[in-house]
Amino acid sequence: MSTSGVGEDDQAWRAWLGRHGPALVLYARQWCRTRPDSEDAVQDGFVRFWKSRQDAGAGAPSQVRDETAYLFACVRTAALDLARAAGRRRHHEGNVSAFEAPADREDLREVVEVALEKLPEEQREVLVLKIWAGLTFAQIGELLAIPANTASSRYRYALERLEALLAKEFSQ
Amino acid sequence: MTESSKRLEAELASLRPSPLSPRVVDAIADALADGGRAPLRFADRCLLAVMGAGSLAACVIVGLIVWQIAGSAPHAMPPQQQMLAVQTPAVPSPVALPPTIGQYQQALARSSDVVPEILR
Numbered sequence: 377m378s379t380s381g382v383g384e385d386d387q388a389w390r391a392w393l394g395r396h397g398p399a400l401v402l403y404a405r406q407w408c409r410t411r412p413d414s415e416d417a418v419q420d421g422f423v424r425f426w427k428s429r430q431d432a433g434a435g436a437p438s439q440v441r442d443e444t445a446y447l448f449a450c451v452r453t454a455a456l457d458l459a460r461a462a463g464r465r466r467h468h469e470g471n472v473s474a475f476e477a478p479a480d481r482e483d484l485r486e487v488v489e490v491a492l493e494k495l496p497e498e499q500r501e502v503l504v505l506k507i508w509a510g511l512t513f514a515q516i517g518e519l520l521a522i523p524a525n526t527a528s529s530r531y532r533y534a535l536e537r538l539e540a541l542l543a544k545e546f547s548q
Numbered sequence: 549m550t551e552s553s554k555r556l557e558a559e560l561a562s563l564r565p566s567p568l569s570p571r572v573v574d575a576i577a578d579a580l581a582d583g584g585r586a587p588l589r590f591a592d593r594c595l596l597a598v599m600g601a602g603s604l605a606a607c608v609i610v611g612l613i614v615w616q617i618a619g620s621a622p623h624a625m626p627p628q629q630q631m632l633a634v635q636t637p638a639v640p641s642p643v644a645l646p647p648t649i650g651q652y653q654q655a656l657a658r659s660s661d662v663v664p665e666i667l668r
Contacts, residue, residue, distance in 0.1 A: 389580060393573065398565035415572045423579045475563040485563055507560050535553045542556070 389426050396447060399509035402474050403448060404455040406500060408462075411474075417458045421451030445519040448509065452519070491541040499534035506531050 397418065404417040425447045432438035440446045477485035492500055505511045505519070513531070517524040549557075647655075 386577075386580075389576070390573070393568065393576065397568035397572075401568060402565040411566075415569060418568070419572050419575050419579070422576055426576075426580060474566060476566050477563050481562060484559060488560065488563060503560075507557065508563075508565050532549065532553075535549075535556060538560075539552060539556050 393422060400451050402508055403504050404451050405474055407455040407459040413458055413462060417455035418451055421454035425450040442515050442518055445515040449519050487542055487545045491538055491545060494541055495534055495537060499530050502527050502530040503534040
């Protein structure tokens with residue numbers, strides 16, 4: 377590979393990471409819980425994704441239809457592997473936030489983080505992918521190996537449930 | 549989707565996930581610069597060390613066995629001795645020597661009377 381090729385490749389992966397990195401950490405955090413573990417999962421998953429992308433560019437056969445969905449799938453696998461390996465030391469990391477919020481929305485951030493924890497995993501996963509990762513239902517369906525309609529239903533249920541949870545939290 | 553759901557969706561979208569720490573970006577840069585090869589884990593390193601030590605022990609044992617077998621085998625004759633053995637004329641054994649005249653006469657003296665008659 378030429379030097380300019382390496383430079384272009386370097387810019388390309390940094391652009392991918394810049395675009396999806398924060399959402400990937402939030403997504404991985406569903407299984408890893410702690411921020412360092414989530415970041416390790418993102419690191420493992422991203423390296424695996426980029427390597428297979430390079431292999432595909434070099435002519436290796438690839439089954440990937442949607443690269444963004446595949447990137448999230450790689451991070452999901454890495455997060456599940458890490459969570460399984462670190463199962464005994466899993467704990468909730470309450471002091472480090474998963475979100476950045478404007479100062480006037482700090483209350484919303486805290487309530488949303490607590491409410492998200494109470495959602496069923498399959499609904500929370502779709503919600504994170506739709507709202508913060510910006511994936512379409514088709515992409516979510518491909519990532520989770522479910523029909524797009526199922527992804528859409530899970531999203532709707534998640535919003536309804538979250539709405540009820542938030543109403544309860546704000547009324548307290 | 550209801551109006552309240554849409555409002556909630558917008559509110560959720562106003563929260564942004566925390567940015568990635570520079571540590572992760574550096575670690576990914578290192579991993580990709582290394583050809584995407586993941587660094588060896590501690591367990592893998594232990595396995596490699598055990599395999600290396602096992603191979604070394606096997607080589608030492610094989611070496612000792614070969615050395616012992618070679619030590620117990622009969623020593624070969626030095627080449628100088630071999631040449632001497634070839635050049636030295638073979639000493640004839642006493643049985644192979646022809647009888648002397650004295651031995652003939654003694655034998656004849658001990659023989660029966662038939663023999664002088666035959667010789668006559």
